């Protein structure tokens with residue numbers, strides 16, 4: 001199949017979606033003015049489809065740090081750290097992340113994607129074996145494709161399947177590298193890391209565990225280090241990878257480890273060596289965001305109370321959601337067309353979510369990925385749930401539900417219901433008519 | 438060690454159970470093009486084969502496979518038995 005065939009195939013797929021409404025690949029926000037608000041199609045939109053878990057993108061101190069560094073040191077580094085040298089900020093950021101994790105080493109990469117591809121190619125040498133969760137992110141699959149090692153896939157969140165696969169490799173001389181994620185980005189489910197760590201320990205020498213905390217950094221664990229911290233297995237996590245593109249609110253990636261000689265990876269890791277380093281602005285933005293994360297633990301508390309409100313709220317309305325309370329709430333739908341219809345109607349009513357349909361989803365699921373931020377207000381969540389209620393009923397996905405005030409009394413302990421005056425009335429039109437029946 | 442015919446028969450049985458009834462699955466069936474399974478479902482089918490034959494099937498081996506017969510050859514080559 002040549003490039004023209006591939007273009008035609010994509011055109012056909014998106015053409016079908018476009019025929020049903022908007023093309024998700026062509027949405028354009030004309031303006032974004034807070035972590036949770038933007039303009040789309042000339043209308044204000046509440047953002048429930050970002051990875052801005054802590055709302056860091058508009059923190060005044062973060063913004064100030066980024067702009068000050070850009071003014072002082074320039075807009076870009078124009079090269080890689082190996083060829084063109086590190087700036088002081090790169091080194092300081094690595095030292096600060098090392099301290100944050102209480103590990104010994106850290107390497108910062110240009111993005112989270114690059115961090116995964118870089119670490120996986122560095123770890124997976126010719127006679128080694130990479131064992132990856134079946135629902136791994138594309139950057140993990142791509143790293144495996146690029147690595148010289150063989151890749152074996154085990155069932156999603158299946159430590160038993162991993163154990164069987166490791167057993168079959170007994171006597172195999174190479175390293176075995178197990179790769180999982182903290183929170184999975186589509187369904188919002190967490191990895192059973194204690195079980196994975198036990199399987200790793202059982203498998204003995206030369207078996208390593210790498211955890212991608214992309215969606216769990218700043219979200220899980222006592223000090224926000226992620227699922228490794230939350231499940232008390234940080235000592236078993238040989239390589240923790242993450243990104244600055246979500247809770248940290250900028251762009252860049254990293255890996256921390258206690259492996260002796262870890263820094264030498266910089267000299268053979270091509271995705272570290274052959275791409276430009278983080279800009280002074282993004283480095284300083286990330287440093288400030290880590291600082292703010294430590295100074296403001298209440299952001300994590302807020303995030304989780306918002307998670308519960310959204311997850312319970314959608315569940316109470318009758319939507320089928322993902323398996324656990326999480327900043328990512330998957331709304332599962334019976335068919336791709338229903339997902340497309342719901343996604344479009346939500347945007348009509350001012351709620352932006354992410355749509356995911358096969359083959360981009362595990363188990364041929366059609367879903368809306370609804371994500372929540374510490375920056376969402378109770379009122380925003382209430383308004384979004386009301387719109388979900390009316391549009392969901394209009395499309396026949398859920399039964400027309402209970403009264404609004406009553407529902408919110410349950411979800412938020414009454415705070416939103418008591419502050420009823422702040423609540424904007426549900427939008428007029430056929431959608432809200434359906435909700436009141 | 439199972440024979441090539443035996444392996445092929447077991448793969449055909451598992452695959453037939455997985456695809457829609459109106460597709461006849463034979464040793465020459467192209468697993469992606471002819472079965473209506475998407476790429477993710479094919480990968481999940483491989484998980485079933487790994488259990489069935491008690492082997493690990495590396496991803497790069499799957500990339501080379503087109504037909505059921507190719508898959509059976511790969512399974513045999515990887516020591517598929519049980």
Ligand SMILES: Cc1ncc(COP(=O)(O)O)c(C=O)c1O
Nearest residue numbers: 111112113137139185214243245
């Ligand atoms: C699990 C996971 N790993 C890695 C990445 C890549 O991160 P980045 O956006 O920094 O490239 C993402 C998100 O895109 C992700 O969801």
